[in-house]
Amino acid sequence: MAAAADDDELRRRAAALREVFGDSSDSEADDLPVGGAGREQWRWEAVEGVRGLWLCAAFLSADEQSRLLTAIRREGWFSDAHNQAMRFGDLPSWAVELSALIHEAICFGDVGVGCGLELKNEDEDACPLPSDLLWRKPLFDQMIANRYEPGEGICAHVDLMRFDDGIAIVSLESPCVMHFSRAEQEVPICETLESAHAEPTKIPVYLNPGSLVLMSGDARYLWKHEINRKPGAQQWGGRELEQQIRTSITLRKLLPSPN
Numbered sequence: 001m002a003a004a005a006d007d008d009e010l011r012r013r014a015a016a017l018r019e020v021f022g023d024s025s026d027s028e029a030d031d032l033p034v035g036g037a038g039r040e041q042w043r044w045e046a047v048e049g050v051r052g053l054w055l056c057a058a059f060l061s062a063d064e065q066s067r068l069l070t071a072i073r074r075e076g077w078f079s080d081a082h083n084q085a086m087r088f089g090d091l092p093s094w095a096v097e098l099s100a101l102i103h104e105a106i107c108f109g110d111v112g113v114g115c116g117l118e119l120k121n122e123d124e125d126a127c128p129l130p131s132d133l134l135w136r137k138p139l140f141d142q143m144i145a146n147r148y149e150p151g152e153g154i155c156a157h158v159d160l161m162r163f164d165d166g167i168a169i170v171s172l173e174s175p176c177v178m179h180f181s182r183a184e185q186e187v188p189i190c191e192t193l194e195s196a197h198a199e200p201t202k203i204p205v206y207l208n209p210g211s212l213v214l215m216s217g218d219a220r221y222l223w224k225h226e227i228n229r230k231p232g233a234q235q236w237g238g239r240e241l242e243q244q245i246r247t248s249i250t251l252r253k254l255l256p257s258p259n
């Protein structure tokens with residue numbers, strides 16, 4: 001009985017996987033990862049200035065993005081005025097496969113140098129996710145899907161403490177700029193007057209469709225993140241980004257409840 005149930009589960013997962021990320025068995029390169037994007041495209045960049053913040057810009061191919069969007073649309077979450085859906089515990093099979101692909105990208109992606117940081121292999125910060133988080137089971141068991149109309153974003157926040165360290169955000173559709181700012185900016189007394197009028201430092205990160213962001217350690221606990229899509233606020237490369245609908249999938253791990 002248990003073996004039959006396991007077989008069913010495996011078949012169900014394989015079908016979901018083919019539907020969302022394609023069938024690697026039809027491809028010429030059978031040794032490519034399940035996602036089919038090709039490991040060579042997975043390149044991790046450490047965001048300078050925010051420890052624990054990593055970006056994999058080419059995480060999903062254009063085809064994978066459209067399959068993922070189709071799977072999200074099929075859930076029917078965003079009909080009516082709804083723009084957010086949350087799942088706890090059992091995630092949809094496509095989100096389980098997305099988590100597996102994130103794990104694979106962390107394990108097999110290239111960790112870049114030349115992004116302003118000198119990274120060495122032995123440096124514990126040279127991995128996009130610390131190994132205790134990378135190997136926890138499950139990697140993620142909570143998901144939020146957000147759909148933003150042009151002009152809509154999310155205000156500066158640190159994710160709730162009920163979630164463990166190690167948070168992933170996959171971006172789809174419209175690109176945007178996410179800003180990171182220190183959660184508490186310690187100002188020495190002698191500088192208080194001078195800095196009273198100073199703008200807090202904000203570090204911009206460009207999130208193209210198909211990109212994956214990972215936040216752990218300082219990036220998760222000591223920095224706030226926000227997306228301000230008010231007119232004029234989405235500047236990148238000296239010009240304002242054209243806004244369309246943006247969809248994002250945030251994956252996190254719930255901490256055990258205290259009682």
Ligand SMILES: O=C(O)CCC(=O)C(=O)O
Pocket residue numbers: 144146154159169225227248250
């Ligand atoms: O939509 C995004 O990219 C970010 C979402 C987010 O920060 C959150 O749901 O906590």
Ligand SMILES: [Fe+2]
Pocket residue numbers: 157158159225
């Ligand atoms: Fe967040």
